[in-house]
Amino acid sequence: MSQNADQHYIEAVINGDTRAFSVLVDRYKYMVFTLAVKILKSQEEAEEVSQDVFVKAYTALSTFKGDAKFSTWLYKIAYYQSLDYLKKQKRTLNTSSIDSDTEFHLASAENALDSLEADERKLAIKSAIDTLAPDDAVVITLHYFEELSLKEIADIMKLEANTVKVRLFRSRKRLALLLKNKLEPEILATYGRK
């Protein structure tokens, strides 16, 4: 989404038009909610936290300088609001300890996916992402879905760009392996039914 398209609504909100904020909410609620789900692993909690993210963004909108994209600024709030929620619940963010030398075979993961129906495939990928550590799921979602650069992700998560790069590399491998392991038994079961 272009920054100019957001800027018009941001200015309207700052000038007192609360309704204009609903356009921004509608535009970004899916990504904010997805990030919260990835971290909190609960739809109900993610719903509550996401709503608070937008309320917080609304009250702090006048401090948004426009140096970064509005979306990046918002995702940063979402990320930290979710972490704060975990902290209040006395839960911690599980980070992964992935062996980067884990063996995987792309072809087998891809073949496994191809043999599934579209809906099943979607579900399989989704549950594989859910198995990732929250931080890795966030990195993967921001990079592959939102197409954010490593620098932008680093800015959101307050990490070094290089750290994000390593995490992305590992998560990618891990995800492929998870998909392969997850799908192979299902495919065998499908063959069994045929």
Added chain:
Amino acid sequence: MEENKELDDFIRRSIKATGLENPSIDFTDSVLSKIKLANEQESVMVAKPLFSKTTWFLILAAVVAVFSYVFMAKSTAESTWLAAIELNKLTSFNLSLYIPELYSSSAFVYGSIAITLFVWIQVFLLQQRLHKSDALG
């Protein structure tokens, strides 16, 4: 390198295919009503100062005026009603002549100090606790 690129494409395609999570249908309305509520609370909570800036200025002006009058009009304000109060008597006044002697044991003194100390610590702890619950609420 080639495999990395393939893996990258594969993950991208897979992630895009799953789409994003969907929040509840009334998500936007809930956010807007929360904002409305926050705005209302904010307007209720705006505290009006007990003294306005003008009142403070008038008080300051009055204090300055009184002090300046006292210093400037020193010579003319002597030997009138102030002398009639006989403030100089106060210097020779000894309170201990009028009240019976108070005796307190050292146990009483230590006890009083300990109680004062405990009350003070409790006030401090309660204050901390209230602040904490305010911050959470």
